[in-house]
Amino acid sequence: MLHLKNQADWLIYNIVPEHVAEQLKKNAAYSENFKNVGIIFASIVNFNEMYDESYLGGKEFLRVLNELIGDFDELLRYPQFYCIEKIKTIGSTFMAASGLNSKMREEQDDPNEHLYALMEFALAMQDVIDNFNRDLLEFNLILRVGYNFGDVTAAVIGNTKLYYDIWGDAVNIASRMDSTGVNGRIQVGEHCLSILEKRYAFQKRGSVYVKGKDNMDVYLLLRKNDECSV
Template sequence: MFAQSPLIKPDDEEMGLQRRLLILSTLMMTGAAVFWSALYGYFGEIGAAAIPGTYVILSLASLLTLKLRHGFTLLRSSQLACSLLLPFFLMWELGGFVNSSAVVVWSFTSPIGALMFAGRRQAALWFIGFILLVSIGSTIEYPAVTIDNLLPAGVVVVLFVMNLSGVSIVAFVMMSYFVKQKNTALDLLSLERRRSEQLIENMLPASISERLKNEQRPIADQLDNVTIIFADIVGFTGYAMDHDPDEIVLLLDRIFSDFDRLSAEQGLEKIKTIGDAYMVCSGLQGTAETNARGAAHFALAAMADLTKIVKEERLDLNLRIGIHTGTVVAGVIGEQKYSYDIWGDAVNIAARLQQTALPGKILISRDTVDLISDHFETVPQGTTTLKGHTPVDTFVLAGSKA
């Protein structure tokens, strides 16, 4: 019969929702209290009519102070106290359980509400208070049950139905709201989990993301026959010096987004970008030959793509690419921002090949040529000295035989 209030301390959005719910429930119960007060007054039970009337006055006064600094706390506290005590006083005034049509059951809304919104510890105190009031009220009925008020017997029966139904409705509404909030929270949690998983899957190879989701750490593997590709945009530093930041980022995003698409088409795994350099590899799955061919197709497509962009935008840019196949160590590093990376001499050779390649050329090692020679045209470059490394036999990837 009397409203109870949420007792949680959520963030600003949640607090706003709780305030609106408290105001709505207070207004609804105030309307019900006006009806009860008028009903008791009509049958001459002035004392009983005064109790819900008091609730109306207290609730309206609390609502008026809601905008004050501690107005929400006042409204919340007054509603909890009223929901617990006033039904008991009303039962006492009407002469016990039977005479009051078990109106004290409305007091149960207080511990129910506290359990939902305040937590088990605070709810236990409100529940103990409810049990004490019911125990005290039972003495009114002892030693015999008698009808001793001005309400007709038929009205007493109707009020029994109204009280029991009313408190059930309030409990149901409260629980429905609780379930709705719980489901909303679970949906948001599920959405955030899916977003996190998608982010991990975008950042990491599928097999690695699964191991990471299963909390397998550390993640480190030695992989053979991995083909590593380094691509560097020649002239981009000069372009960046003469253009606005927005133009620089938009161009780089366009180029690398195309590279992402091309690498995905060939089943390659993007490792990272370093400034205007793009690093990708193949060989995490499939055969060595298939992966090497995929890397070669990507390199040719990336070169053609940049050539197209340069022509459309009239830019003085070019691309040079280095490719090598060998053994690497792969793993995930970091805790806050996961990074999947590969290390080893094969990575160093691919990087040095890219640095040695002429603009517009794709320089590859013999290890890679041996895997793709049946499908691609290559031009021997002889033994090439690489910075910080022993000389290696190199070739320029000219195109696909198909």
């Protein structure tokens, strides 16, 4: 019985975050509002171009994608990324968020620390892509990342096949920061600079049309501030 319980816990912890799973055990439902949650959408922009069904029915390309997503998942095991949750993968796009655990946020000295951690996670994803391309010479995968933060609602939907996700305008903008972004770069909206500029340097890209928001001023990450010349 203990073994079955541990197995059931392992399964649910792989479907929803652990702190959410504990609440589901008590209430059988979960929803929570959060402020200043960080969100990224990271897309392998040229995967569909490389995907070829004529070669083993596309299975080899999906194996490569699965291996790459697995490497992203492994990053989440690092202590510095403990505050980040993988939300889902949508095709060849990886969605993650930070600041979705109230208890964790209360323990941080700096309330914005999880936002910096999410940016570091996005940079680590770029390193994974670089290493992947170096090891697989026939692949030249390109990552594009959209970053945003704001208010969201997190919830679990369904009674059988549980579905954990986050909703809100901040999520939609993060998705647009990806879809309107630049290959190989991390793009953010202007309102993110008030916090992120404390640790990172950005290059103004200009105004881009964002669905539902008209034109927005957007910026591309250049480097960490400690790498800036004095």
